[in-house]
Amino acid sequence: xPLSPPAARRPLHRRVIDMRGYAREDGLFxxxxxxVDTKDQGFSTIDRVVAPDEPLHGMRIRLTIDDEMxxxxxxxxxxxxxxxMCPDAAPNFARLAGLRIGGGxxxxxxxxxxxxxxxxxxxxxxAQLATVAFQTTYESRRAKRGDWRPGDKRPAxxxxxxxxxxxxxxxxxxxxGFAPEPAGPAKP
Numbered sequence: 001x002p003l004s005p006p007a008a009r010r011p012l013h014r015r016v017i018d019m020r021g022y023a024r025e026d027g028l029f030x031x032x033x034x035x036v037d038t039k040d041q042g043f044s045t046i047d048r049v050v051a052p053d054e055p056l057h058g059m060r061i062r063l064t065i066d067d068e069m070x071x072x073x074x075x076x077x078x079x080x081x082x083x084x085m086c087p088d089a090a091p092n093f094a095r096l097a098g099l100r101i102g103g104g105x106x107x108x109x110x111x112x113x114x115x116x117x118x119x120x121x122x123x124x125x126x127a128q129l130a131t132v133a134f135q136t137t138y139e140s141r142r143a144k145r146g147d148w149r150p151g152d153k154r155p156a157x158x159x160x161x162x163x164x165x166x167x168x169x170x171x172x173x174x175x176x177g178f179a180p181e182p183a184g185p186a187k188p
Contacts, residue, residue: 038055061074063133067137078090078119
């Protein structure tokens with residue numbers, strides 16, 4: 001179902017983000033993101049004139065990871081930016097090599113490429129790239145660990161959304177040991 005009809009309006013800004021995950025022949029995975037920002041009206045910065053619908057921002061980032069979510073390489077490129085100096089931040093994203101995607105990832109990213117060491121837009125993509133990494137490597141990780149068995153630790157997905165609520169039928173089907181016991185008849 002689409003959104004409700006909007007009020008009368010005019011376009012000002014568009015951001016398109018494309019993210020994809022790939023299995024490599026060497027057993028690793030490439031997780032790539034491409035961000036493009038455009039404006040419907042032209043404008044100028046101190047370094048360039050940006051025509052309507054010309055990219056203000058055009059950036060790409062690639063994480064090369066294994067199925068344990070360890071980053072082996074990170075490559076970033078700034079193709080279009082409002083200022084000439086912006087592309088100088090992209091090489092710093094190589095500092096993400098050695099990080100593991102998981103708990104504390106965003107904090108570790110901020111420590112390595114936060115503030116003036118990095119680029120706001122490339123950093124913003126990393127949180128979504130982490131999700132794409134989990135989706136891309138899911139089958140490989142599941143094949144390694146096998147299906148969930150009673151006695152295994154609580155799956156991290158439980159409680160992360162409506163479908164994986166502790167009391168949902170999805171949780172009860174996939175991880176019956178972590179679903180609450182059905183309520184019995186009310187006692188008088």
